[in-house]
Amino acid sequence: MSSHREAPEMAKDPVADSTDVYAFVSPDRPNTVTLIANYIPFQAPDGGPNFNEFGDDVAYDINISNKGEAEADITYRFHFTTRVRDPKTFLYNTGPISNIRDTTWNRPQFYSLTRIKNGRSKVLAEHLPCPPVNIGPRSTPNYHHLATQAVHKVGSRRVFAGQRADAFHVDLGSVFDLGALRPFQHLHLIPMADTAGRNSLQGFNVHSLVLQVPISEVSRSGKAPQDPEQPGAVIGVWSAASRRKSRMFDKEKGAYVGHGPWEQVSRLGNPLFNEVITPMAHKDAWNARAPKGDAIFAKYVNHPELARLLPVLYPGVFPHLAAYHKARADLNAILLTGIPKGIVPGFQNFTGTVESDMLRLNLAIPPTQSPNSLGLLGGDAAGFPNGRRVGDDVVAIELRAVAGVTIPLVDPSFTPDGAAGLLTDGTTDTNGGTKATFPFLGDPGGGYQTQPGTSAVS
Amino acid sequence: MSDTTRRKLLAATGAGVATGTVGLTMGPAQAGEARRSASSARESVVAYVHNHRSSEVRLMVGEREIVVHDRDLATRILNAAGGR
Numbered sequence: 001m002s003s004h005r006e007a008p009e010m011a012k013d014p015v016a017d018s019t020d021v022y023a024f025v026s027p028d029r030p031n032t033v034t035l036i037a038n039y040i041p042f043q044a045p046d047g048g049p050n051f052n053e054f055g056d057d058v059a060y061d062i063n064i065s066n067k068g069e070a071e072a073d074i075t076y077r078f079h080f081t082t083r084v085r086d087p088k089t090f091l092y093n094t095g096p097i098s099n100i101r102d103t104t105w106n107r108p109q110f111y112s113l114t115r116i117k118n119g120r121s122k123v124l125a126e127h128l129p130c131p132p133v134n135i136g137p138r139s140t141p142n143y144h145h146l147a148t149q150a151v152h153k154v155g156s157r158r159v160f161a162g163q164r165a166d167a168f169h170v171d172l173g174s175v176f177d178l179g180a181l182r183p184f185q186h187l188h189l190i191p192m193a194d195t196a197g198r199n200s201l202q203g204f205n206v207h208s209l210v211l212q213v214p215i216s217e218v219s220r221s222g223k224a225p226q227d228p229e230q231p232g233a234v235i236g237v238w239s240a241a242s243r244r245k246s247r248m249f250d251k252e253k254g255a256y257v258g259h260g261p262w263e264q265v266s267r268l269g270n271p272l273f274n275e276v277i278t279p280m281a282h283k284d285a286w287n288a289r290a291p292k293g294d295a296i297f298a299k300y301v302n303h304p305e306l307a308r309l310l311p312v313l314y315p316g317v318f319p320h321l322a323a324y325h326k327a328r329a330d331l332n333a334i335l336l337t338g339i340p341k342g343i344v345p346g347f348q349n350f351t352g353t354v355e356s357d358m359l360r361l362n363l364a365i366p367p368t369q370s371p372n373s374l375g376l377l378g379g380d381a382a383g384f385p386n387g388r389r390v391g392d393d394v395v396a397i398e399l400r401a402v403a404g405v406t407i408p409l410v411d412p413s414f415t416p417d418g419a420a421g422l423l424t425d426g427t428t429d430t431n432g433g434t435k436a437t438f439p440f441l442g443d444p445g446g447g448y449q450t451q452p453g454t455s456a457v458s
Numbered sequence: 459m460s461d462t463t464r465r466k467l468l469a470a471t472g473a474g475v476a477t478g479t480v481g482l483t484m485g486p487a488q489a490g491e492a493r494r495s496a497s498s499a500r501e502s503v504v505a506y507v508h509n510h511r512s513s514e515v516r517l518m519v520g521e522r523e524i525v526v527h528d529r530d531l532a533t534r535i536l537n538a539a540g541g542r
Contacts, residue, residue: 246504246518259504260518 002168002271002394004041004201007283010266014040015055016241018268019206020168021062023237023359023387026212027367028437031224034212035062035076036390036440037239037268038166043205046447049092051133053109054080054161054207058241059262062211065236066220070292070356074218075116078161078209080130082109093132093139100129100149108132111161113154113211125154131162133205136448144443151438157213164208164441165432167390168271171425172200179313181399183426184419187314197426203445203453204431209239210439215363225364228381229341234349236338236358237387238269238291264288269357270335270385271394276306277335291356294336298355301335302327306402318417321404330406334385343409347381361387377405390434390441399423507535 004019005011022036039060043052054060059079063072085106086094095104109130114123131150134143151160174180174197180188182195215224218235225233243265244258266287268274277300278286286297311322333339336355341348349360368382373393375383377400384392400406403420432442504518513529 244518244521245523246506248502248504257502259502259520260523261521 002170003268003273003275004168006275007266007287008280009284010287013243013265014042016058016243016266017041018239018241018266019166020271021237021239021268021359021388022390022440023235023361024389025215025361025363025365025367025382025387026438029212030366031215032212033215033218033235033361033363034210034438034440035064035237036211037062037209038164038168038206038441039209039241040207041166041204042201043163043166043207043444044450045134045203045205045445046450048135048447049090051092051135051447052163052205052207053082053107053133054078054111054130056080056082057247057256057258058243060209061240061242062209063238063240064218065291065351065356065358066218066232068220068231068352068354070236070294070351070354070358071290073117076211076213077114077116077121078111079114080109080111080161082107093135096138097132097135097140097146098142100131100146105132113159124157125152125159128152128154128159128161133163134444134446136446138448140446143446147439147443157211157217158438159212160208160210160439162207163205163444164210164439165444166201166204166206167429167431167434167441168201168394169199169427169429169431170201170395171197171427173198175425179309181423181425183424184314184422187317187419189313189315197424199427199430202430203450205444208439208441210441212438219363225362228346228362228364229348230364231350233364234338234351234360234362236269236291236351236356236360238267238358240264240268241266264290267291269359271388272398273335273357276398277301277304279305291358292354294357295355297357298332298336301331302329304328304331304402307404310403314419317419318403320415320417321420324404324407324414326411328407329410331401333410334401334406339385339409344376344381347376347386349386359388360385377401391429393424393428395427396424399425505535507532507539510536 002020010017019041020038024034026032026034040052059077062076064074065071066073092107093105097105110127112126114121131146134140150162174182182197185192186194216222219225220232242262245260245263247256247258250257274283274286311318338350338360340350349362351360365381368380372378372380373391375392375397377397383389384394384397400420400423403423404416405420407414499519506516513527513532515526515532517524
């Protein structure tokens with residue numbers, strides 16, 4: 001979650017695993033939009049000597065659809081190159097790293113940023129340095145300085161690629177133990193005493209691509225939209241990762257060599273879509289497809305398995321949901337087409353009738369001064385499912401939506417169950433916290449500073 | 459079948475074998491006398507025959523995939539691949 005290890009094949013390929021996507025009008029520069037794509041889940045900060053890094057053999061994309069056809073009208077592509085400065089040492093660093101260009105960092109990573117628009121590629125920047133991972137106070141004594149050095153200006157854009165604290169939070173241990181939500185588990189089919197939620201991603205880092213571009217660069221009109229109800233005000237966003245179509249193991253190199261075109265192996269638009277909407281048997285194929293073909297998955301949105309499970313797992317708690325058998329037009333709008341105007345006063349993020357899993361952002365809605373982590377459900381139109389901010393509690397939002405809170409938007413005859421509007425897994429971001437300015441995700445936890453977690457058999 | 463015997467059989471059927479690698483240019487295929495063109499690939503290439511009943515051969519080279527429909531090429535690859 002939100003798309004960490006969400007599909008069987010992708011769970012074996014963390015370097016290409018898209019874990020979260022964020023898209024929001026930038027609170028620090030409201031004439032820009034910030035796009036974030038995270039990869040490589042569950043990074044233990046002390047995972048040396050070969051610490052996590054982007055894959056040189058992976059193409060990382062942030063895609064934008066702005067013409068209402070669910071196609072990638074603009075793609076920002078990141079390619080990485082890793083160097084080994086001293087082939088005679090096993091060390092990641094041979095001394096303190098005080099500057100991202102220090103030669104004591106034995107395994108620096110660089111990247112190029114390319115924009116693909118209307119089928120034409122333009123290299124926007126090359127040889128941009130990443131920061132090292134956060135190793136500890138001896139090796140990376142001023143990590144924040146290193147991360148700041150890795151924020152690059154590329155024309156009127158800003159870009160960062162490197163390790164960050166994972167801001168997503170969810171109680172995986174409980175959710176995947178037969179759908180338990182610890183704050184409500186006395187109501188579960190197999191009851192236990194209620195407890196606070198536990199953030200399963202606490203202490204873990206991810207690798208992030210953070211790109212801030214002028215709104216005019218990604219909007220349909222080439223200008224910053226002013227009217228939220230204007231159709232061209234909305235963009236669709238999704239991340240992807242691709243590998244070469246053929247990989248041969250080169251015994252001489254002890255590594256794989258790629259041949260052929262780049263083929264998509266992972267994608268992510270709305271949080272949790274492939275995680276809890278798509279059946280396991282179709283998750284791998286879903287990852288390889290483009291959003292434009294998502295109509296074949298619409299039946300899983302219109303009749304989601306989770307909505308059937310909730311009344312079973314929590315007997316007597318969701319009688320209205322249990323009795324509701326109509327297709328879920330509310331979820332179809334939220335996840336596959338965007339919400340048309342006329343549903344929520346003054347708001348829309350409709351991208352057209354092509355059913356496609358994209359994160360939809362209305363560029364004409366300015367950032368909120370005091371964001372509500374429940375986004376649109378909390379009356380804050382600048383948050384999920386209008387794009388997604390780093391602090392949006394997408395687990396609670398989607399749990400409540402699936403439980404029926406959003407049905408009355410399209411079917412006023414339905415009254416949600418009382419519990420539906422209270423659902424939460426009880427977690428918050430217990431990692432590095434979010435920042436008010438670029439790159440918005442907090443500095444990653446350090447290896448030396450890491451306290452191992454605890455586990456128990458029973 | 460011993461290794462030696464198998465090698466003899468493979469040699470007789472025209473498929474070359476050397477430490478597990480099938481050489482497409484050995485045996486009767488030499489009669490084709492293919493010559494490299496000016497635009498011939500100058501890097502490693504992967505050939506993929508997905509369906510042995512089809513004449514389709516997919517070639518991965520650089521960041522490109524070239525799909526050729528060549529019954530003779532597909533057959534020669536299949537014959538060589540079946541050599542073991």
